[in-house]
Amino acid sequence: MPKPHELSAREVTAKIKAQEFKAEEYIQSILSRERKLDGEINAYITVTDEEALNAAKTVDKRVSEKKKLGRLAGVAIAIKDNMCTKGTRTTCASKMLENFIPPYNATVIEKLIGEDAVIIGKTNMDEFAMGTTTETSYSGPTRNPWNLAAVPGGSSGGSAAALMAEEATLALGSDTGGSIRCPASYCSVVGLKPTYGLVSRYGLIAYANSLEQIGPMARDVCDCAALLSVISGYDPMDSTSANLPQKDYTNYLRDDVEGLRIGVPTEFFGEGTDDEVKKSVWDAIYGFEALGAAYEEVSLSSLEFSLAAYYIVAMSEASSNLARYDGLRYGYNASKDGSDWSTAYSRNRRIGFGPEVRRRIILGTYALSAGYYNRYYLKALKIRTSIRRDFEEVFKKFDVLMAPTMPIPPFKIGEKIQDPLALYMCDVLTVPANLTGYPAISIPCGFSDGLPIGLQIIGKPFDEGTVLRTAYTFEKNTDFHKKRPKLE
Amino acid sequence: MRKRRITKEEVEHVAWLAHIELSEEEKVTFTEQFNEILNYFEKIDETDTEDVPPTYHVLDLVNVYRGDEAKESITREDAFRNASKKENGFFKAPRIV
Numbered sequence: 163m164p165k166p167h168e169l170s171a172r173e174v175t176a177k178i179k180a181q182e183f184k185a186e187e188y189i190q191s192i193l194s195r196e197r198k199l200d201g202e203i204n205a206y207i208t209v210t211d212e213e214a215l216n217a218a219k220t221v222d223k224r225v226s227e228k229k230k231l232g233r234l235a236g237v238a239i240a241i242k243d244n245m246c247t248k249g250t251r252t253t254c255a256s257k258m259l260e261n262f263i264p265p266y267n268a269t270v271i272e273k274l275i276g277e278d279a280v281i282i283g284k285t286n287m288d289e290f291a292m293g294t295t296t297e298t299s300y301s302g303p304t305r306n307p308w309n310l311a312a313v314p315g316g317s318s319g320g321s322a323a324a325l326m327a328e329e330a331t332l333a334l335g336s337d338t339g340g341s342i343r344c345p346a347s348y349c350s351v352v353g354l355k356p357t358y359g360l361v362s363r364y365g366l367i368a369y370a371n372s373l374e375q376i377g378p379m380a381r382d383v384c385d386c387a388a389l390l391s392v393i394s395g396y397d398p399m400d401s402t403s404a405n406l407p408q409k410d411y412t413n414y415l416r417d418d419v420e421g422l423r424i425g426v427p428t429e430f431f432g433e434g435t436d437d438e439v440k441k442s443v444w445d446a447i448y449g450f451e452a453l454g455a456a457y458e459e460v461s462l463s464s465l466e467f468s469l470a471a472y473y474i475v476a477m478s479e480a481s482s483n484l485a486r487y488d489g490l491r492y493g494y495n496a497s498k499d500g501s502d503w504s505t506a507y508s509r510n511r512r513i514g515f516g517p518e519v520r521r522r523i524i525l526g527t528y529a530l531s532a533g534y535y536n537r538y539y540l541k542a543l544k545i546r547t548s549i550r551r552d553f554e555e556v557f558k559k560f561d562v563l564m565a566p567t568m569p570i571p572p573f574k575i576g577e578k579i580q581d582p583l584a585l586y587m588c589d590v591l592t593v594p595a596n597l598t599g600y601p602a603i604s605i606p607c608g609f610s611d612g613l614p615i616g617l618q619i620i621g622k623p624f625d626e627g628t629v630l631r632t633a634y635t636f637e638k639n640t641d642f643h644k645k646r647p648k649l650e
Numbered sequence: 651m652r653k654r655r656i657t658k659e660e661v662e663h664v665a666w667l668a669h670i671e672l673s674e675e676e677k678v679t680f681t682e683q684f685n686e687i688l689n690y691f692e693k694i695d696e697t698d699t700e701d702v703p704p705t706y707h708v709l710d711l712v713n714v715y716r717g718d719e720a721k722e723s724i725t726r727e728d729a730f731r732n733a734s735k736k737e738n739g740f741f742k743a744p745r746i747v
Contacts, residue, residue, distance in 0.1 A: 265728035359709045372707040401714040402707065470693045481668060488669075490741050492732035497744045504669065506744035512671035520670050524661070525684060527668040541694050543704030548697070550705060583686050599708030 166191040167328040171237045171385045178236040185218035185236035192238045196329045205324035207243045207301045208251050209283040217280045232277030240330035242318050243284035246365040254367050255299035256289045258487050258494045258514035268365020270393045277392050285320030289516045291369045293317050294588045297579050298518045308647045312572040315348030317341040321379050322349035332389050338374040340592025343604035347567035347616025350606040352386045353379040357623045358599030359404035362397030370479035373596040383634040387411040414627035417638040420454035425560035429465040435569040442608030442615045443566045464548040472593035474529050474542035481526030546597050553598045557622050567604040567616035601626050605633045606642035655688040
């Protein structure tokens with residue numbers, strides 16, 4: 163018999179509803195797993211054990227009273243610590259927000275509570291979601307469950323590690339330049355960045371708001387699709403929310419890729435991409451071919467400029483978004499009475515923000531400043547248009563694009579952190595989906611030296627259905643998603 | 651290192667614009683790192699975008715308004731809860747002039 167913490171979300175809810183075990187027992191098993199493992203893994207910044215047990219008891223009461231239960235009834239979900247949770251500390255892994263207690267819930271949190279999900283805690287991340295390794299966190303780095311010396315990817319590294327260590331059954335991440343897909347790839351879980359506008363960003367602490375989306379993370383595609391169905395949908399509180407009918411994405415899950423047209427962009431398999439990564443991804447593509455899909459290599463020349471354009475746009479938006487942190491209404495404030503505004507403000511921001519956040523704010527300020535605006539920011543936005551046009555063109559011919567999620571397998575903690583540019587380079591394959599707003603998923607497709615490799619599938623805007631069906635088919639015909647690290 | 655794009659003095663100036671104090675040591679490391687990053691950003695000069703319009707964001711949404719109706723909001727007490735310095739129902743700011 164599998165232990166409760168090993169089960170999928172749908173199994174958990176079914177068993178709670180069938181009274182095979184109590185929600186409380188299951189939540190206890192998740193919490194004891196966290197107590198046992200998280201001292202080393204450090205996936206969580208805050209564990210809301212009391213609130214979670216109370217929520218579980220409420221679910222159990224409703225079961226015994228035979229009342230209607232939500233779709234995620236009792237399921238333990240980990241929330242990246244950049245989404246506002248009313249009454250629960252939300253730090254963004256920053257000293258700046260170390261003691262910030264939001265007075266409201268993000269829309270996605272309201273939706274989860276509406277389906278009786280149980281929030282188990284807030285997960286570790288790169289500070290303000292700026293990073294690829296979860297090493298820039300004020301709460302210390304998260305470790306990869308597959309190898310404790312390796313990075314779990316980032317910035318949603320805590321969410322991915324919590325899933326793979328079975329310290330949660332579902333998780334939410336956010337993805338500005340790959341921050342869901344990268345840790346999904348590095349921890350061997352499923353992570354989807356939805357089309358821009360599909361999931362409300364209300365209550366997501368902004369980093370670069372024209373690029374980022376909240377998205378579902380899970381241990382298999384079916385759970386990922388169910389979670390997307392819960393968190394997606396129009397929200398008047400987010401002015402960039404797309405007003406489209408609600409969908410149940412699990413309806414798209416068929417073991418069928420017959421006739422699927424796969425484009426393989428050659429730029430994603432360049433010299434910067436590791437050979438073993440290439441091999442695993444090509445094996446996956448040949449696998450799809452054997453299942454009835456057809457692939458063709460294709461070139462998207464604008465991709466070459468996407469990484470530079472991405473960082474210019476992201477840093478520029480960050481410099482504007484993070485200007486709000488003055489320490490007055492909330493956030494770190496060490497100003498002494500009588501000090502002048504400019505000095506107090508600059509000091510709060512020096513101590514409150516870590517080096518990577520300061521780097522991005524200053525470079526973003528530079529890119530937006532008089533004399534450099536056209537040279538950097540405007541040029542990057544024009545390149546963004548060229549990439550969109552290339553995507554629109556290529557998707558006339560293909561249903562999905564396939565590529566590696568990350569150019570290299572997980573590396574050692576500390577290996578690249580002193581070299582910002584080397585870390586930025588790791589995002590080269592994930593940023594195009596953010597610049598264009600297209601949906602993209604990472605699913606497990608292999609291992610290199612015991613460390614996971616992820617396959618990236620990019621789809622057409624608001625065609626998450628096809629992306630998920632493709633991912634589901636791969637999962638049905640392989641067993642990479644069933645592998646677990648030895649942790650006990 | 652290739653061309654020097656930004657001097658230590660310029661880094662100081664931009665940090666001041668961004669209201670971020672930097673230590674002397676940091677000014678040096680940041681200048682080095684910024685030069686490396688800006689050199690990489692030169693890549694964007696290789697493509698001609700003369701006639702390409704910019705994309706500010708990817709949805710075809712312009713000016714999304716809500717109705718001008720008063721709705722329930724967070725309480726005054728909640729709004730002040732995270733402020734470290736407050737006085738008589740105001741946030742207390744440092745001296746401005």
